[in-house]
Amino acid sequence: MGGHGHGNEAKSAGSDLPEGVVRVSRNMDASDRLFVPAIAAGLGQTVKHFFTNIFGKEKYTQTVQYPDVKIEYPHRFRGMHRLVPREDGNPRCVACFMCQTACPARCIHIVAGETDDQRIEKFPVIFEIDELRCVVCGLCVEACPCDAIRMDTGFHPKPVYSREDADFGKADLLGILGREEAKAAGQRAKDKPPATAAGTGRVERAHGDHGAGGSAGGYDHSH
Amino acid sequence: MDVWLPYAWDVVRLGGMLAILLGLAGPLTWAERRQSAMIQDRIGPNRAAIKIGNKEWRAFGLLHPLADVIKLLTKEDTVNIRADRFLYNLAPFISLVPALVTFAVIPFGPDVTINGVAYPLQVARLDAGILYMFAVSSLAVFGVSLAGYASASKLAMMGGLRAAAQMISYEVAMGLSIMGLVLYYGTLEPYAMVRAQGELLFGFLPAWGVFVQPLAFILFFTAATAENKRIPFDLAEGESEIIGYFVEYSGMKFGMFYMAEYIEVIVVAGTLTTLFFGGWQIPYLMDHGFVFPWGGGLDLSHAAVTVLRIGAFMGKLLFFCWFQLMLRWTLPRFRYDQVMSLGWRRLLPISLANLVVTAAVVLWLEA
Numbered sequence: 001m002g003g004h005g006h007g008n009e010a011k012s013a014g015s016d017l018p019e020g021v022v023r024v025s026r027n028m029d030a031s032d033r034l035f036v037p038a039i040a041a042g043l044g045q046t047v048k049h050f051f052t053n054i055f056g057k058e059k060y061t062q063t064v065q066y067p068d069v070k071i072e073y074p075h076r077f078r079g080m081h082r083l084v085p086r087e088d089g090n091p092r093c094v095a096c097f098m099c100q101t102a103c104p105a106r107c108i109h110i111v112a113g114e115t116d117d118q119r120i121e122k123f124p125v126i127f128e129i130d131e132l133r134c135v136v137c138g139l140c141v142e143a144c145p146c147d148a149i150r151m152d153t154g155f156h157p158k159p160v161y162s163r164e165d166a167d168f169g170k171a172d173l174l175g176i177l178g179r180e181e182a183k184a185a186g187q188r189a190k191d192k193p194p195a196t197a198a199g200t201g202r203v204e205r206a207h208g209d210h211g212a213g214g215s216a217g218g219y220d221h222s223h
Numbered sequence: 224m225d226v227w228l229p230y231a232w233d234v235v236r237l238g239g240m241l242a243i244l245l246g247l248a249g250p251l252t253w254a255e256r257r258q259s260a261m262i263q264d265r266i267g268p269n270r271a272a273i274k275i276g277n278k279e280w281r282a283f284g285l286l287h288p289l290a291d292v293i294k295l296l297t298k299e300d301t302v303n304i305r306a307d308r309f310l311y312n313l314a315p316f317i318s319l320v321p322a323l324v325t326f327a328v329i330p331f332g333p334d335v336t337i338n339g340v341a342y343p344l345q346v347a348r349l350d351a352g353i354l355y356m357f358a359v360s361s362l363a364v365f366g367v368s369l370a371g372y373a374s375a376s377k378l379a380m381m382g383g384l385r386a387a388a389q390m391i392s393y394e395v396a397m398g399l400s401i402m403g404l405v406l407y408y409g410t411l412e413p414y415a416m417v418r419a420q421g422e423l424l425f426g427f428l429p430a431w432g433v434f435v436q437p438l439a440f441i442l443f444f445t446a447a448t449a450e451n452k453r454i455p456f457d458l459a460e461g462e463s464e465i466i467g468y469f470v471e472y473s474g475m476k477f478g479m480f481y482m483a484e485y486i487e488v489i490v491v492a493g494t495l496t497t498l499f500f501g502g503w504q505i506p507y508l509m510d511h512g513f514v515f516p517w518g519g520g521l522d523l524s525h526a527a528v529t530v531l532r533i534g535a536f537m538g539k540l541l542f543f544c545w546f547q548l549m550l551r552w553t554l555p556r557f558r559y560d561q562v563m564s565l566g567w568r569r570l571l572p573i574s575l576a577n578l579v580v581t582a583a584v585v586l587w588l589e590a
Contacts, residue, residue: 036441039554046262046553053261060264 078138078151081129081168082176091174092148095122099140099149107133108140127170131157154179225338232342240326240346243493243537247544248485249288255485255548257284262552295478303375303471310373315472315479318366321359322486328352329493330414331540332503332533333510336525344533345414353411356494357398360450363483364390367452367459370480371468382467386459389562390450396570397446400439403581404432404498417502421509427516429506432499436581440499442574447491449566451484453547455554456562492543500539503532 017023031037053059064071073079083091095112113125134157141151153176160166177185253268260267269284280286302308332344349355364387371383405411408419422430433440449456460467469480496502507515508531512523523531557565 039550042553043549046549049264050258050261050549053264061266062264063266065266065269 073154077154078136078141079155080131080153080157080176081134081140081149081151081173082153082178083127083170083173084148084150084178085174089174091124091127091170092146093124093127093144094120094146094148095124095127096145098143098145102139102143104137104139105133105135107131107135124170127173128167129173130167132163132166149173150178152178152180225340228337228340229342236342236344236346239331239344243331243540244323244326244486244489247489247540248482249292250285251485251488251544251548252288252291252481253285254545255551256287258545258548259552262549292478295475298474300474300476301471305375306471307373307375310369311471312476314366314370314373315476315483316366317369318363318483319479319486321362321366322483322490325356325360325490326486326493328355328413329490329497330417330502331493331536333529335529343414348412348414351411352413353401353405356413357394357401360490361390361394363450363487366483367468370472374468374471376471378465379468379470381465382459382461382470385461385559386452386468389452389456389459389566392563392566393446393449393456393570396566396574397443397450399571399574399578400442400446401498402578403436403439406578406581406585407435413497413502417497417504420501421504423516429501429504431501431504436499436577438573438577440495442570442577443499444495446566446570447494448547448550449562451487451491453484453488454551455557457556458559458562461556488544488547489540492540492547495543496536496539500543502539503536505531505535508532 049060053061083093086092093110095110097110097112100106100108100110107130109126109128109130110124111126112122115121115123136151138151140149157166157168257267257269259265267284268287269281271284271286271290272279272281273286274280302311327346328349330343330345330348334341334343336342347355367390368383368387371379371381371386374380404416408416410416410419416432420429420431424430424434428434452459460469469477472480507513508523508528510525510528512528513521
């Protein structure tokens, strides 16, 4: 092979190479040329994995049998949106349009309405999120001043058959529990998928962590 | 009884050979996939199931080969419109048949004595058995190169050419690496070679080929892997780039190439066992029972010895099948020029030197 061989450390001093450039020789030594030691070492690795994964107590296996076994997402995973309800079951949202403004994908659509409650003044008549357009950036959650929209559900938007079904309305988004709340309520979040059909009625909260908040004094939207 | 027994025995030994080859080829496709999964820290295919009542039988994925066969048999058989139809249809058969018949000279058990007559557990006891083996296995190159040529596809053509060049190159080294053993044992007949490997070297070491000719073992194993076109010599297939000589084949014709590969794995394992690892011999097990070099022994009946020896052959065969799969999932692929230079510039001179040295030593031992 190459006659430059002073090993890997061949300095460029005095040669025609620019400063800082090192000429590396790729001479293999005798054991590399034989291949056999390297093959034996490689076989050692694969055999170790093979037997450990079959008989060992602590396996290397990284994959799971997906539909049967699911890996829970990390806590800060940004999943499906949900609207956080007040004690009476209505959304906390005051229709301030912060999320709609912040959204880079323009997937949030809000129509505001007036309410008699002087503390709130406004509420969303329509609150829609097009989950097909959503880029899952979480800016809406950051923008919200009332902590009314969260992405803490721990699951993805469910697959849909038509584009319209991916527009999740107010009732749909209210019906979803966050992961922690779902656990507290004694049920898995996945057991309560968002109602894809245009649910019109107000969704009653299952007795969750907010206690048995009665709906007395609620806002009457139907005036 | 003596009239029909030889014919019944023909059925037994033929059936034994086919049971080994065809019965193992299917599970080997399963083993390849599950084993690679175990090596790569995955779980591997285990979903094919048979439902009886309410219970699903998955059997660790062993039903996947069955599902594969059903798929291959019911798949549309496409032929490239510019293909040479005759050669195209002939090629898978030329690939499969040499793989099947090579095993005929490999003894998978000792002779069974019934009423004083010895019946062989070997389909064909040819005096030139080793030569037959090389002659037949070299026919496989026709199937591969014809498949590449007749498909009328550039990728298949490249695969076929690569396979032809590679198989012809490595055949030389493969044949020469065995010649040392032939010189040492003084026979070309596999059964006699296995018999000779039952003796002891220096009074304790079995005279297996691997102890007599360790270098030849590595040379032969390398060349046989190259003949079989498996990783690290799989550039005839090169499934990530050219898919190889069978790229145009579909359905069971593709299945036949696939089957030929696994049958060749078994044949290579059987050849290694027979030539280098004592065939059906178990160390210190003589025809009448164990005789240990440090004294003592254990008398066994003829039937018990026979069963033990057949079991020993099958165990060694399975080990080398496993080992070949292991190698495949350990090594990366050689480049084409590296394959050629390894074959012609390394293996060939080394095996020639091995042959000359062995010949000199054998001559010196006899003198």
